[in-house]
Amino acid sequence: MCQVEEEYHEQLERVDTPSASKKCVKCKEELAAVVIRAGDAYCRKCFRESFIHKFRAMLGKTRVIFPGEKVLLAVSGGPSSCSMLSQVQEGVSQNAHKKLRFFPGIVYIDEGGALGQCKEMRQKTTSELCDMFRSTGFPFYILPLEQVLDLPGSVLTPSPPSDQPGSVYKAAVDLFLQSGDSSSDGKAEEQECVSLPAVQESHTRLLQQLIGSAQTLTAKQDLLNTFRQHLLVHTARTRGYSKLMQGDSCTRLAVKLLTSISLGRGAQLAQDTGFSDCRYGDVTVVRPMREYSAKEIAYYNHMFKVPSVVIPNLDTKMPDKASIQRLTQNFVTKLQADFHSTVSTIYRTGEKLQTAGRDSSAAEDAKRCVLCVCGLDTAAEEASALQATLISEQLSQSSVKPEPPASVGQCCSSERPCGGAEGTGDCCRSSRDHEATDLRSLLCYSCRRTVRDMSSVDCLPQYVLSVAQRRQNRSAMKEQISEFLLDDADENN
Amino acid sequence: MPVLCSSCSEKRAVLKRPKTGHSLCKACFFWAFEEEVHQTIVAAKLFRSGETVGIAASGGKDSTVLAHVMKLLNERHGYGLELMLISVDEGITGYRDDSLETVKRNQQQYELPLKIVSYEELYGWTMDAIVKQVGLKNNCTFCGVFRRQALDRGAIMLKVDKICTGHNADDVAETVLMNILRGDIARLRRCTAISTASEGDGVVPRCKPLKYAYEKEIVLYAYFKKLDYFSTECIYSPNAYRGYARTFLKDLESIRPSSIMDIIHSGENLSVREGVKMPVQGTCSRCGYISSQALCKSCVLLEGLNRGLPKLGIGKHHRLHGKILSQQPLTEHEQRKLKSVDF
Numbered sequence: 001m002c003q004v005e006e007e008y009h010e011q012l013e014r015v016d017t018p019s020a021s022k023k024c025v026k027c028k029e030e031l032a033a034v035v036i037r038a039g040d041a042y043c044r045k046c047f048r049e050s051f052i053h054k055f056r057a058m059l060g061k062t063r064v065i066f067p068g069e070k071v072l073l074a075v076s077g078g079p080s081s082c083s084m085l086s087q088v089q090e091g092v093s094q095n096a097h098k099k100l101r102f103f104p105g106i107v108y109i110d111e112g113g114a115l116g117q118c119k120e121m122r123q124k125t126t127s128e129l130c131d132m133f134r135s136t137g138f139p140f141y142i143l144p145l146e147q148v149l150d151l152p153g154s155v156l157t158p159s160p161p162s163d164q165p166g167s168v169y170k171a172a173v174d175l176f177l178q179s180g181d182s183s184s185d186g187k188a189e190e191q192e193c194v195s196l197p198a199v200q201e202s203h204t205r206l207l208q209q210l211i212g213s214a215q216t217l218t219a220k221q222d223l224l225n226t227f228r229q230h231l232l233v234h235t236a237r238t239r240g241y242s243k244l245m246q247g248d249s250c251t252r253l254a255v256k257l258l259t260s261i262s263l264g265r266g267a268q269l270a271q272d273t274g275f276s277d278c279r280y281g282d283v284t285v286v287r288p289m290r291e292y293s294a295k296e297i298a299y300y301n302h303m304f305k306v307p308s309v310v311i312p313n314l315d316t317k318m319p320d321k322a323s324i325q326r327l328t329q330n331f332v333t334k335l336q337a338d339f340h341s342t343v344s345t346i347y348r349t350g351e352k353l354q355t356a357g358r359d360s361s362a363a364e365d366a367k368r369c370v371l372c373v374c375g376l377d378t379a380a381e382e383a384s385a386l387q388a389t390l391i392s393e394q395l396s397q398s399s400v401k402p403e404p405p406a407s408v409g410q411c412c413s414s415e416r417p418c419g420g421a422e423g424t425g426d427c428c429r430s431s432r433d434h435e436a437t438d439l440r441s442l443l444c445y446s447c448r449r450t451v452r453d454m455s456s457v458d459c460l461p462q463y464v465l466s467v468a469q470r471r472q473n474r475s476a477m478k479e480q481i482s483e484f485l486l487d488d489a490d491e492n493n
Numbered sequence: 494m495p496v497l498c499s500s501c502s503e504k505r506a507v508l509k510r511p512k513t514g515h516s517l518c519k520a521c522f523f524w525a526f527e528e529e530v531h532q533t534i535v536a537a538k539l540f541r542s543g544e545t546v547g548i549a550a551s552g553g554k555d556s557t558v559l560a561h562v563m564k565l566l567n568e569r570h571g572y573g574l575e576l577m578l579i580s581v582d583e584g585i586t587g588y589r590d591d592s593l594e595t596v597k598r599n600q601q602q603y604e605l606p607l608k609i610v611s612y613e614e615l616y617g618w619t620m621d622a623i624v625k626q627v628g629l630k631n632n633c634t635f636c637g638v639f640r641r642q643a644l645d646r647g648a649i650m651l652k653v654d655k656i657c658t659g660h661n662a663d664d665v666a667e668t669v670l671m672n673i674l675r676g677d678i679a680r681l682r683r684c685t686a687i688s689t690a691s692e693g694d695g696v697v698p699r700c701k702p703l704k705y706a707y708e709k710e711i712v713l714y715a716y717f718k719k720l721d722y723f724s725t726e727c728i729y730s731p732n733a734y735r736g737y738a739r740t741f742l743k744d745l746e747s748i749r750p751s752s753i754m755d756i757i758h759s760g761e762n763l764s765v766r767e768g769v770k771m772p773v774q775g776t777c778s779r780c781g782y783i784s785s786q787a788l789c790k791s792c793v794l795l796e797g798l799n800r801g802l803p804k805l806g807i808g809k810h811h812r813l814h815g816k817i818l819s820q821q822p823l824t825e826h827e828q829r830k831l832k833s834v835d836f
Contacts (some may be wrong), residue, residue: 218749261673262745262752266759270766324748331741335674345676352678354766377762383537383687385758388705389751391532395525396515397499445758449751 026050034299038340044303051292051300055087058288059100063169064276065243065286067101067176072241073138074232075108077129081247082308083297084289088245089136101176102243106133106140107235109228113146113204114211115312128309141235146203148227149210153467155234156373158281161242210459217323219453221314222263222446226371227461229285236283244285248273251294251332253287254346259328264446267377270354279373293343369444370468371451376444386445442468500525508717511709511750519717526714530702531566537687539700540655542573547653547697549644550578550599550607552592555659557599557722558711559703563657564603578603579647579656581640582611584619585727592723599721610647612639616791618798624729627803633733634807635798638790642782648697655688656699663708663742665701666753669760670738678765679772685760696783707753 022032024043032041042050059065073088075081091100108129112122126142133140214220236244248256253273260272271277277285289297301308315326336342367376380387439457440448451457458465478485496506498518506516510525517525533539540546548563550556560578567574580596583589593609600607613619616639624632648656665685672681683689688700703711715722730736745752765771776782777789784790790806797805 216749258670258673261669261756261759264755264758267762267764269759269763321744321748324745324752327741327744327748331737331744335737342674346673349673349676349678349681352766352769354764377758383533384761385705385754387536388529388533389754391529392510392513392525392705395500395528396510396513396517396521398502446755449755 034303036293036296036299047300048304051296052087052090054291055084055288056091056098056100058275058291062275062286064284065102066169066172068179069102069243070105070239070241071102071243071245072105072107072232072236072239073245073247075106075129075133075247077108077125077309077311078247079297079301079306079308080249080252080289080292080294082132083292083301083306084245084247085136086304086306087288089138104138104245105239105241106136106138107232108133108140108142109231110142110144111224111228111311113144113199113207114224115314116208117312125309125311132307132309141239143231143235144199144203145224145228145231146199146207148231149203149206149461151230151234151461151463153463153470155230155237155463156368156370156467158279158368158373159237161278161282161284210461213454213456213459214450215455216453217315217318218263218325219450221323221325222450223454224314226447233280233283233285242283244283246285246287247289248287249289249292249294249297250347251336251343253290253350254343255325255329255332257346257350258332259325260446262324262328264449265444268372268374268444268446269350271374273350279368290347369447370439370442370464370471371447372444374444378441378443378445378448438472439468442471508713511713511746512707512754514750522717523714526706526710527562527566527569529705530562531570533687533705534566534572534702537700539657539688539702540572540574544654545575545577545652547577547579547644547648547651547656548605549656549658549699550580550596551659552580552595552599552723553659554711554715554720554722554724555661555664555703555708557595557720558715559657559659560599560603560605561718561720563702564605576605577651577653578605578607579644579651579653580607580609581643581647582609582613583636583640584612584621585729586621588725588728589620591725595721595723602721606651608647608651610643610650612643615639615643615646616795618795620729623798623803626798626801629729629732631804631807632729633735635794636729638794638806642789642791644699645697645782653697656697657702658699659703660701661703661706661708661711662753662757663746665704665760666756667735667738667742669756670742671735674738675734678769681760681763682765682771685757705754705757 022041024030024032024046025039025041026046027043030043030045033044034047035041036047065071071088073081073085075085085106088100088104092102092104093099108126110122110126112125122144130140130142133142211220211223214223232244236242257269257273260266260269265272271279273290275287275290277287300306315323318326320330321327332342332346368374369376378386380390439451443451454460496516498504498506498521499515500517500521504518504520506518508519508522509516510522546563548556548560550560560576563574563576566572567576578596578600580593582593596607596609599605611619620632620636623635627635644656668684669681672678672684687704689698714720742753742756745756749755772785774783774785777784777792778787779792780789782789782791788796794806797803
């Protein structure tokens with residue numbers, strides 16, 4: 001009823017009372033142990049087979065992960081990412097049928113600092129996870145989120161993808177097989193015994209200040225996600241991993257899609273929720289768990305004893321309307337309870353979308369958002385929502401500003417126009433307003449909205465501010481010499 | 494200390510704009526609201542001088558404010574348009590007959606010609622009769638489809654060049670959300686457009702001048718200008734699926750008021766992957782109206798109603814179009830599927 005293309009094959013069904021003696025729909029021999037969707041009852045064996053098969057099929061049909069590649073698994077400790085970890089573990093093990101041919105590593109970002117957790121809590125969680133990771137035999141890295149403050153500016157610049165010896169998948173597979181599959185025991189690196197890095201108090205304070213400068217929970221969560229992603233990509237880059245696997249389930253992605261729409265990220269939807277996300281250039285983010293609903297993952301974890309750790313989040317135990325993310329999650333889960341196809345419909349809608357505008361890999365460096373590294377969508381065209389918002393702002397404020405005093409010279413360079421649209425009037429009252437206005441031009445629509453919720457832009461980490469400064473200088477330079485440039489030269493920075 | 498208007502800084506502010514949060518006095522608010530609608534009209538090039546424009550009037554707040562603002566801007570900026578009111582009578586007792594009285598009052602106030610088209614005369618069915626057959630769950634589909642055609646027929650009878658409707662920002666945002674929830678890619682691409690395409694006869698292009706105006710601001714405008722409108726919800730709407738999207742949107746607005754514009758911005762920037770199947774525009778073989786299938790939706794719905802098979806229009810039915818066109822009786826199996834559920 002709620003879908004456009006809904007089929008109405010069945011007459012009004014008589015709901016079968018769930019009986020303990022129902023047979024598995026797949027093998028039709030064993031007794032069913034779990035019901036995934038209405039009417040799909042599986043026995044343990046078939047369920048496990050289909051679960052594992054889905055994972056392999058996802059990797060196989062998309063052909064994004066090449067054999068012999070190093071893949072970093074981003075594990076948050078939650079059920080989806082732990083399930084993903086166990087699938088990879090299963091797939092890479094010697095006795096697997098058609099084993100997976102890449103070399104995994106694990107990374108966990110400890111966000112306790114941003115949440116205000118005490119040191120003991122953080123130690124406890126990280127040591128639990130440490131044990132879990134150690135038992136897998138893969139190299140693992142446990143990083144505190146505070147490290148995001150020390151990142152280099154290169155995180156925000158997409159690097160060109162490294163040369164693959166065979167960019168066609170089939171050629172790469174053949175090449176790998178020819179080279180004799182030398183490091184075939186699955187442990188490409190010695191497992192590092194990573195002792196939990198000590199975190200400086202001052203860094204934790206800075207991080208808390210950064211998160212605290214966002215006035216709304218929505219903005220806080222958005223910032224946290226952005227910085228976590230930056231740290232993950234940086235880790236992958238510096239340790240030589242070309243792929244980053246994230247464990248977002250179907251349910252989580254459906255919620256993310258609706259949240260992105262509500263935050264104004266329509267142009268970047270395909271990258272936020274698609275299977276592979278190439279915005280960083282050399283590190284591709286893949287999401288192999290995207291066809292599993294949260295329910296399936298929970299059943300699997302319970303039945304096959306996959307360990308996971310409960311870690312609180314910024315919006316844990318918060319009321320329904322505390323943030324947009326929380327509200328959307330509640331909305332989708334409640335709607336799913338009444339209309340069972342909600343999550344899969346939203347997911348399929350997302351699959352049909354693509355990144356708007358120019359191809360992300362070809363976009364100039366200057367046309368990327370400084371925070372989310374996606375293409376900018378802020379060209380205020382005629383008759384667009386953005387233009388309407390700007391007009392409303394203008395009309396609601398006094399259009400006559402007091403003339404700035406003549407001693408303005410020292411704080412404004414000649415390239416930058418004074419008196420931004422913020423309507424403060426007096427442009428040298430604080431250069432902070434200046435920076436806020438200028439930073440806005442380097443951000444996409446939704447990052448602008450997030451930054452607007454921040455009390456001070458200065459709390460942003462150094463690497464963001466310095467990259468912003470550099471881009472502003474370059475665009476000012478370009479403006480000065482624009483009449484002498486012959487064409488839009490390739491500006492790969 | 495009283496808060497001063499942030500625009501003129503002279504008078505005391507009497508309201509806070511839901512859209513931007515600024516405090517404004519009455520005159521500045523009126524000016525800002527009207528100017529925004531004017532900018533929307535000019536930027537999107539909605540009208541040309543000398544055209545006849547039909548204002549879809551239901552008697553509710555959106556269409557009342559639309560009629561008022563269109564008349565005002567037409568005079569103030571000299572659009573050179575000839576304005577008319579078109580109203581649709583769906584035949585809902587206790588709701589539509591009251592709101593039609595409001596429209597008649599509007600006609601007298603604004604001195605605009607008025608044409609009322611009713612479902613009864615166009616299709617032979619009133620909404621009350623339809624609900625009796627269909628039940629309370631899918632009736633909004635019937636009403637919406639029939640109204641669209643009714644508006645077009647009314648516009649052709651009046652010989653107008655364009656129709657303008659009172660859809661506001663909240664409506665557009667709700668539509669974007671609903672199309673995502675329903676998986677309707679084709680509509681998702683089109684729903685944020687401010688005016689529809691204008692090819693084909695039997696189709697009058699329509700536009701939404703109030704597309705960027707928040708519903709709350711429309712109410713504020715109507716309140717301060719003391720405009721007369723009818724403000725009850727349709728009695729058949731409580732079970733509509735759209736209600737979920739609306740509640741969600743209201744909650745979003747309470748968290749972050751700019752989310753309505755954010756959603757519209759997202760909707761405008763969505764782009765569909767190549768290779769996704771899209772419907773192609775054609776004409777209905779029976780009535781000649783535009784349609785992407787062999788039969789237009791209102792013909793299918795009508796057929797279902799007339800044959801006593803109300804579920805004919807709900808769900809996939811294009812396989813049955815051939816049968817309907819050639820007037821063949823449907824098999825028993827098909828008939829059983831399409832009857833409404835008896836309790």
